[in-house]
Amino acid sequence: MPQMPALTAVLFGLRGCLLQTSGETPLPMPGALDALNGLRRQHVPCAWLEERDATQAQRLALPDWLPGHASSASPWPAPDACWQALMGLGVERLEGCVLVSGEPRLLQAGLNAGLWTVGLAACTPQCGLPLNEWRAMTRQEQDCVRGKATLTLFELGVHSVIDHFEALDNCLDDIAQRRHKGEKP
Template sequence: MFAALDITAVLFGLRGCLVQSANGSPLPAPGALETLASLRQAQIPCIWLDDLETLHSKRLASVLPEWLPGQSANGVGWPAPNACWQALMSLGSERLEGSVLVSGEPKLLQSGLNAGLWTVGLAGCGPSCDLASAQWQAMTQQEQDLARGKATLALFRLGVHSVIDHLEELDTCLADIALRRSKGEKP
């Protein structure tokens, strides 16, 4: 799926992006395990980022593959770019070009923009579209669509390069970023 892409690394937000909480227990987000497996098969390095304490982050990440490294912010608050740069360094990434951050968390996305990364916002995973919340479950389909639309607009206003609803759409989004890069576009 990702084999022909010129993507050097993919950084993911942990909460809401790769992991969701159901009744207090962490679960992989829809499409997370398949996306990670495809990226690994294509030999594209991946890492998760979170701003929680390390122990809490590791508990959430326990539902993800063991091979996937992660990094807590370690006191460096978002939107500072440091966490993104440190994550790339821990992956041994040789260059910033072609690195992509995927998240629904606006502060983390701003951190990625500040670091000079391509950014993909997840409209269906952001704070206003928490699929596991009782408030979201109580909404009609029309209300959910409206909330997702507002989240999409907010992410574009933030300056992200692409917006998708869920991780299942990431392959076409990364292909679009690779195409934009091949035409000389920079983040």
């Protein structure tokens, strides 16, 4: 049996995933640029998804080489945006395609599209508090909020849940191993 590639493509949510949503100037989420650059070095096509058109400032906060796709006709959780973004990347098959987001409706769109899904617990609406509010919480309160977000994502049916981008490499390696063993999303 020939060795299948580890990943075919990776799609990311834009706001609240690749980009922080608090503040006027969009900034990349901690670890997001490292994750994107690591995937680029591995020649894994990537793109971002947004339900509405992204602003110029948001586009400038990300690398020039990273294409994006704003959903048009069908709102999430319809799978169309995922498929259109993959077609825009020139991806010929769904096998090995992954969606990373904290937005439950986008993750549901990825599941509906037949993609592997990775939920970012710290980027979910439950955890997407302004930084000053998050920092004002005790460690125990943060863990409780993050734990509830993780359970919500798993209840949705996502394949993996991580807290932050720093854990993405290991998560994608795990998905590659699961694929190698014949598991499908």
